[in-house]
Amino acid sequence: MRLYPTGPAGTRAAALAAALLLLAGAGPAVADDGRPDRDFTIEDPRVTESSGLAASRAHPGVYWTHNDSDDGPYVFAVDSRTGKTLATITMRGVGEPRDVEAISIGPDGDIYVGDIGDNLDGTWSHVWIYRFPEPKQLRDATVDAVQYDVKYADGARNAEALMVHPKTGRVYIASKNEDGGGLYEGPAKLTAGAVNTFRRVDEVPWVTDGAFSPDGKRLVLRSYFSAREYAFENGRLGEDRSVAAPFQRQAESVTYTADGSALMFGSEGARSDVVRVEVAGGGSGGDQDRGKPSGSGGAGGEAGDQGDGGGEAGGKGGAGLGAAIVVGAGLLWFALRRKRG
Numbered sequence: 105m106r107l108y109p110t111g112p113a114g115t116r117a118a119a120l121a122a123a124l125l126l127l128a129g130a131g132p133a134v135a136d137d138g139r140p141d142r143d144f145t146i147e148d149p150r151v152t153e154s155s156g157l158a159a160s161r162a163h164p165g166v167y168w169t170h171n172d173s174d175d176g177p178y179v180f181a182v183d184s185r186t187g188k189t190l191a192t193i194t195m196r197g198v199g200e201p202r203d204v205e206a207i208s209i210g211p212d213g214d215i216y217v218g219d220i221g222d223n224l225d226g227t228w229s230h231v232w233i234y235r236f237p238e239p240k241q242l243r244d245a246t247v248d249a250v251q252y253d254v255k256y257a258d259g260a261r262n263a264e265a266l267m268v269h270p271k272t273g274r275v276y277i278a279s280k281n282e283d284g285g286g287l288y289e290g291p292a293k294l295t296a297g298a299v300n301t302f303r304r305v306d307e308v309p310w311v312t313d314g315a316f317s318p319d320g321k322r323l324v325l326r327s328y329f330s331a332r333e334y335a336f337e338n339g340r341l342g343e344d345r346s347v348a349a350p351f352q353r354q355a356e357s358v359t360y361t362a363d364g365s366a367l368m369f370g371s372e373g374a375r376s377d378v379v380r381v382e383v384a385g386g387g388s389g390g391d392q393d394r395g396k397p398s399g400s401g402g403a404g405g406e407a408g409d410q411g412d413g414g415g416e417a418g419g420k421g422g423a424g425l426g427a428a429i430v431v432g433a434g435l436l437w438f439a440l441r442r443k444r445g
Contacts, residue, residue: 140165140184141361141368143379147187151180153372155264156207156313157357158215162238164362166190168215170204172356172372177201177234177249179217181242184368184378191242195249198234206266206313210273213238217249218266220277226260233266233275233294252294257303261285264356265314267323274339277302278311278325285311289339306341313357318364326358326369333383350379 146154146169153172160166165184177195182188195217203221210216219232236249254277263285265278274292279285288302309332314325316336323336324347331349335342349355352371359368361380370378 138185141363141366141380142184143377144182144184144187146182146370146376146378148180148182148189149374150178150192151182151189151376152374154370154376155205155356155372156218156266157359157368157370157378158207158209158315159359159362159368160238161209161213161362162240163190163242166242167359167368167378168207168209168238169357169370170207170217172205172221173203174201175204179207179215181239191239192244193236193239194246195234195236196246198232198249198251201234202228202232205264208266208268208275208315209238209270210268211270212273216266216268216275218263218277220254220263220266222260222262225262225281229260230255230299231263233300235294250296252296252300253298254290254300254302256288257301258286263288265311265325267314267316269320270316270318271320275302276314278308278314280311282310284309287341305339308341312355315359315367317360318362324358324360324367326355328355331358331367331369345384347383348381350381352377352379 151169151171153175154169155172156170158168160168160181163181167182167184168179169182170179177198179193179195180189181191181193183190201219203223204217204219205221206218208216214235215238217234219234222228222231231254233252233254234249235252236247239245239247261279262281263277263279267276268274269276275290275294277288277290279288285308286304287306287308289305290302291300294300308325310327311325312327314323316323321336322333323341324331324333326349331347332344333347334344347367350369352369353376354372355369356372357370360366361368365382367381367383368378369381370376
């Protein structure tokens with residue numbers, strides 16, 4: 105999504121975002137010795153608003169992404185070893201996409217694309233989900249996609265996070281609101297040619313994307329400045345903990361690696377960076393590497409609090425940057441308060 109909220113609160117958020125970006129600016133991420141699932145930069149000049157990420161199940165080290173808004177019915181397969189696009193998929197039979205914000209892969213290997221954005225919070229009476237099988241071969245192709253009409257039981261709203269549970273195949277959407285949104289559960293099975301009603305089952309913070317772990321036991325939700333990982337059982341959120349998300353130009357996307365050992369955080373913008381962050385108990389790094397960006401750590405810092413193992417993981421540089429950002433944010437807040445007074 106390209107726009108921050110409007111109004112006094114939105115103005116403060118945009119100003120804070122600008123200040124944080126000035127403090128957090130750093131060089132681009134680079135691939136780490138040609139290994140997959142490391143920090144990388146999306147090199148394709150067509151991908152300027154990467155708004156969702158999904159780790160391929162069929163092609164190790166490949167990530168699916170798409171542009172925001174009305175770019176067209178296109179999905180891109182990007183190689184994390186090089187940052188190069190390996191395939192451009194054109195969806196056929198889905199009408200004209202309106203505000204594509206999210207992407208996820210189900211247990212059947214199908215790719216789900218969420219045309220679920222609504223910048224004016226309730227302008228559109230329904231949104232859409234598109235679905236097609238993940239290609240077995242990575243090459244440019246046009247595929248037939250199924251389109252599902254989606255409505256919310258409690259009225260229209262904006263959303264940027266769509267997550268397909270990797271075991272049950274059930275689709276969830278997290279709505280986006282500066283004051284907090286909701287987690288919405290879809291029907292057990294989506295139906296084409298009929299309205300699929302999503303019902304609110306839990307409360308969530310300000311969310312720009314989300315993803316299930318490969319085993320379906322965890323759900324991560326990110327915002328512009330932080331991320332949290334929740335236990336997920338029987339369709340409901342459980343205990344949560346902070347994840348040290350990197351600062352990025354416009355923090356829009358997140359996915360687990362295919363093996364669940366780390367999270368990959370993405371951003372909008374030309375040549376945008378994707379940054380790997382280890383997760384607790386997710387791989388050989390374990391808790392001691394939790395919240396530590398790999399490779400060059402292109403974003404140069406971390407967002408959110410450092411509980412649950414963040415500690416020294418980010419290194420002295422990350423700690424110093426975090427302190428600078430806190431101070432800068434405080435000064436900006438104070439200045440805005442005085443201006444309003």
